[in-house]
Structure formats: C-alpha cells, structure tokens
Amino acid sequence: MSTDPTSPAGRISASKNIRFYLTAAQPCPYLDGRRERKVFAALDGHDAIELNDSLTHAGFRRSQNIAYRPACDMCAACVSVRVPASQFVFSKRWRRVLARNEDIVSNLAPAHATYEQYALLQTYLKDRHFGAGMSDMSVFDYSAMVEETSVRTHIIEYRLNSEEGRLIGCALVDALADGLSMVYAFFDPRESSRSLGSYMILDHLRQAQQVSYPYVYLGYWVRGSRKMAYKTNFRPIEALGSSGWTDLSPLLDKD
Helix, strand or coil: CCCCCCCHHHHHHHHHCCCCEECCCEECCCCCCCEECEEEEECCCCCHHHHHHHHHHCCCEEECCEEEEECCCCCCCEEEEEEEHHHCCCCHHHHHHHHHCCCEEEEEEECCCCHHHHHHHHHHHHHHCCCCCCCCCCHHHHHHHHHCCCCCEEEEEEEECCCCCCEEEEEEEEEECCEEEEEEEEECCCCHHHCHHHHHHHHHHHHHHHCCCCEEEEEEEECCCCCCHHHHHCCCCEEEECCEEEECHHHHHHC
C-alpha cells in the first residue's frame, strides 16, 4: 500500500522500504457505531528490533510479529500516548498505591507462556472484558501472544509474598531503545482494593527511572472511552500528533 510521506509511517517506509498493509473495516471496540481499520507491517528479519523501536516511536503497537496502528476513515480518535519517566513524580496518591502492594514480589522472565498465567488471564477477561474479542482466547492463542516475538520481549509476573506466591498480575513488555512498551497487562480482578492496573504502570515507571529509560509507552488513548481513561491519570503524558510528540496535559486540563 502507499503511505502519506508526511506521516510517521510514510517517513519510515521511505527510509526502510517497509511493506504496509491495510485491514478491512471492522466494528470499533472503543466507540459505538464506529468502524476501524488498521495499517500493519511484519516484524521479521535481522532488523526486527530496530524496526519495532522505530514503529513504536511512530505510534504503532505490536501484536506478535506484527506492528499496527489505526488507519480509520474519518476518525482519528485513537492517540498513541507515553509517559516521560524522568519527569514523572510519585505523588501522595501513587505512593499510597505502592504502599498497598508492598507485599508483592515481581519477577522478570523470558516471554514464555504458562498455564498459570493463562488461568489468571481468563479470570481477568471474564470480569473486565466479557464478550470482547479476547474473551474466547484459547491457551494456544495466549501462547502465541506471548511467545511469537522477534524483538526484546519479556514478561513480568507479580506474586504475593505470602499465600505460596500466588500470581496476581502479569505484564508483557517490549524493551525499546528509548523505553518500555507495555504490550498487554492483566491482573486478578478480585484484588480490586490494590489498584493493580495502576500499580503495574507505576512499577514500570519506577523501572524506567532506575535504568534511565526516557519513556513508558502505554498504547492508545481514546477520548470518550471509559476503557482508556485511566491512562491519562499518569502525568505528564505525551501524545503523538501531526507535529510529533507533545504534552497532552494542557488539553486534558481543559476537559
């Protein structure tokens, strides 16, 4: 397919000869009554890591060995967002979240799927995303999501320091040249008092600060989508627009 040379995808395509493809329109999972299309490219070959770095910076997300971003007709609601880790301050609110989870131990592991992880994912999906596209994911689908990667991917398991190390959260993460990209995260919804979704983001911001990574990429934010609203709680936050990455906070303050 052809790409606009002024777009991030177009600039990358011109310099790396990447072949992009466009999906057919499907119902939008975020906004009722809308249709979505995606542009995507394969992440393969000896330069897959560099390509994933470049495409993530250009607003793409990774799913297995594919990088994609929205390319919807007459809609640009999906906005790629990231948090500048060095500028992030752990406010009193966030310190309370960390304190509530002091009994959690995290373990960084290779991108290998386990039945224990899959069982936790099923519990999460049935509670938070029942009937959504991922809710019927099989163990083989989950294994592909985790293990089919040609880039620097790892999974972080979050376990209680008691109860024989019960698994209560997982985060699938790509390590980039300029930060961490949170590909997918899920947790035990029965532990609602812990704010585990926020905790895992805070933990990645803490990791990024410790190793001087500039950014933590959070994927897409959609104004008006309750599913995505939590991402803008982490500020300062930057959004990718026609003029590049800019601070989204002033726009949010007007809402």
